[in-house]
Amino acid sequence: MLGGHLSDEPSSELPHGEPPIRVMAIHALEYCERLFYLEEVEEIREADDRVYAGRKLHEERVPKLDDDSRELRSFEVSSDELGLFGKVDAARVRDGGWIAYEHKKGRCRRTKDKSKTPGVWPSDRLQVAAYAMLLEVQISKPVTEGRVRYHQDNVTVSVPIDQSARADVVAAVARMRALRRSSNRPPVTDNEKLCRRCSLRVVCLPEEERLASQPPQERAKARLFPARREKRTLHITSVPANVSRSNRSLVVEVDGDKKRMPIEQVDSVLLYGGAQITSQAVQMCAWENVSVQWISGGGRVLGTLAPPGRVRQRIRQFEALRDANFCLKLARQTVNAKVQFQLQYLLRGTRGNESARSSITKDIELIKDAITKLNKDGDQETLDRLRGFEGIAAKAYFGSFSALLNERVPESLLMTKRTKHPPRDRLNCLLSFGYSLIFGLVNRSLLAVGLDPAFGYFHQPRSAAPPLVMDVMEIFRTLLWEMPLVGSLNRRQWDEDADFEIRPGHVWLSDEGRKKAIGLFEKRLSESYQHPYTGQSLEYGRMVELEIRLLEKEWTGCPNLFGQLRIR
Numbered sequence: 001m002l003g004g005h006l007s008d009e010p011s012s013e014l015p016h017g018e019p020p021i022r023v024m025a026i027h028a029l030e031y032c033e034r035l036f037y038l039e040e041v042e043e044i045r046e047a048d049d050r051v052y053a054g055r056k057l058h059e060e061r062v063p064k065l066d067d068d069s070r071e072l073r074s075f076e077v078s079s080d081e082l083g084l085f086g087k088v089d090a091a092r093v094r095d096g097g098w099i100a101y102e103h104k105k106g107r108c109r110r111t112k113d114k115s116k117t118p119g120v121w122p123s124d125r126l127q128v129a130a131y132a133m134l135l136e137v138q139i140s141k142p143v144t145e146g147r148v149r150y151h152q153d154n155v156t157v158s159v160p161i162d163q164s165a166r167a168d169v170v171a172a173v174a175r176m177r178a179l180r181r182s183s184n185r186p187p188v189t190d191n192e193k194l195c196r197r198c199s200l201r202v203v204c205l206p207e208e209e210r211l212a213s214q215p216p217q218e219r220a221k222a223r224l225f226p227a228r229r230e231k232r233t234l235h236i237t238s239v240p241a242n243v244s245r246s247n248r249s250l251v252v253e254v255d256g257d258k259k260r261m262p263i264e265q266v267d268s269v270l271l272y273g274g275a276q277i278t279s280q281a282v283q284m285c286a287w288e289n290v291s292v293q294w295i296s297g298g299g300r301v302l303g304t305l306a307p308p309g310r311v312r313q314r315i316r317q318f319e320a321l322r323d324a325n326f327c328l329k330l331a332r333q334t335v336n337a338k339v340q341f342q343l344q345y346l347l348r349g350t351r352g353n354e355s356a357r358s359s360i361t362k363d364i365e366l367i368k369d370a371i372t373k374l375n376k377d378g379d380q381e382t383l384d385r386l387r388g389f390e391g392i393a394a395k396a397y398f399g400s401f402s403a404l405l406n407e408r409v410p411e412s413l414l415m416t417k418r419t420k421h422p423p424r425d426r427l428n429c430l431l432s433f434g435y436s437l438i439f440g441l442v443n444r445s446l447l448a449v450g451l452d453p454a455f456g457y458f459h460q461p462r463s464a465a466p467p468l469v470m471d472v473m474e475i476f477r478t479l480l481w482e483m484p485l486v487g488s489l490n491r492r493q494w495d496e497d498a499d500f501e502i503r504p505g506h507v508w509l510s511d512e513g514r515k516k517a518i519g520l521f522e523k524r525l526s527e528s529y530q531h532p533y534t535g536q537s538l539e540y541g542r543m544v545e546l547e548i549r550l551l552e553k554e555w556t557g558c559p560n561l562f563g564q565l566r567i568r
């Protein structure tokens with residue numbers, strides 16, 4: 001059923017400058033108004049297996065236009081008056097009249113009685129009616145029938161193009177125009193079954209929104225967000241190395257050795273140092289929404305291939321993050337999450353080790369005190385005060401960091417104090433490189449989700465670093481890097497000579513060390529963690545995208561889901 005909370009009288013007039021809408025969008029509208037909005041207004045499209053299967057069907061089974069004037073196949077139609085455009089699968093003359101045909105891969109609808117008579121689904125009826133009306137305009141002849149062919153059932157169902165069908169198409173166009181003018185996403189559908197088959201469930205996160213209205217003890221686990229990364233990140237660390245394109249694959253060439261990787265299996269290409277990539281490969285990555293990042297040998301992100309801007313999403317982001325109180329609330333959530341991680345990790349990492357625990361008691365008390373103060377809801381709260389508490393906690397945390405390392409870790413891998421630009425010892429070098437990996441991951445995830453990394457809520461635009469990346473990565477530092485790094489140090493996985501390059505005033509990772517750090521990070525991304533809010537167990541590599549989508553929900557009507565991650 002079409003919804004009706006936005007008033008817009010059906011009209012056959014297309015307002016000046018308003019572009020027509022593709023007929024396929026009617027399908028999304030009938031399925032779920034939110035799906036229509038995400039696809040047609042925000043231009044978010046994720047082709048899942050069913051969508052690909054449908055496309056393939058159209059490509060394979062519908063031949064191209066031929067010269068037979070009594071049969072037309074796969075041709076474009078449009079009408080400014082109707083406000084629609086699209087591609088008709090086929091049109092044929094039967095009994096002297098033209099009929100529009102629509103091909104569907106799936107099954108037809110059946111009556112619930114014993115006869116199980118085949119019928120059309122409401123969205124298919126509207127779609128074929130729209131094509132019939134466009135066909136009329138195209139051929140200047142009346143079209144009174146449409147037919148939908150359901151290939152899985154091998155059944156063709158007739159649809160009368162009567163006044164009722166025409167009125168429904170006009171109403172659908174009016175509704176789509178009204179939604180297109182709105183700057184708010186429609187709510188998630190009440191029909192949970194629709195979400196299970198929806199291609200945009202990963203973007204929409206309907207379960208997470210529904211959970212927000214349920215008491216914690218009654219919450220079921222969210223299941224629709226994919227728990228695992230299905231694609232791989234290509235880290236090109238060797239020099240010389242070249243990435244090129246061959247058909248639908250990326251070809252990585254190192255020292256004459258070539259490896260092909262189908263583009264469907266890649267989520268990002270990261271080029272370190274002087275690694276090269278061809279324009280053709282970059283173009284394919286842009287087309288397939290595969291992120292490309294150029295990274296210096298020291299781990300600094302130099303640039304990211306940005307997908308075309310999601311204008312509505314960004315406008316909503318800008319509007320929300322212009323509100324100082326709203327930014328303060330998000331900043332508190334973020335700092336709270338970060339400092340809680342630091343406290344919990346120090347407690348966990350020294351559990352059962354009395355001497356280590358007693359050596360850091362003072363720092364633990366300082367961090368606890370910072371948490372208490374930053375959670376006090378005072379009128380005096382400012383971003384600067386939050387920064388102050390964050391700074392106190394960070395100083396105490398890194399002051400106690402060595403207590404997390406066991407006696408097998410050599411002196412050369414310990415830290416006297418945190419030094420960043422540049423790192424002056426091996427441990428600082430490892431910390432900085434890992435943070436830069438998180439920075440790159442958050443940066444490309446923000447772009448993939450459709451947010452502008454340059455517009456944040458906590459960090460100020462004082463350097464080239466995009467503030468929103470700096471904001472979001474705060475909640476991942478301990479979880480994604482400090483914890484696995486400490487584990488690897490305690491297992492003596494680092495070679496104090498071969499893995500580092502010691503220069504006057506700074507320490508870099510060697511090629512070997514860089515590869516090792518990337519391997520450790522990727523391994524961490526493939527480990528699982530149960531999200532404390534959604535109850536879902538998912539890989540850390542999926543967690544970053546989920547948190548960014550939950551962040552966006554802070555300003556799209558479902559707040560307080562972001563930044564709830566904690567160490568168990």
Ligand code: SF4
Binds near residue numbers: 195199201206
């Ligand atoms: S996931 Fe559900 S609510 Fe979201 S767009 Fe799809 S059908 Fe609609």
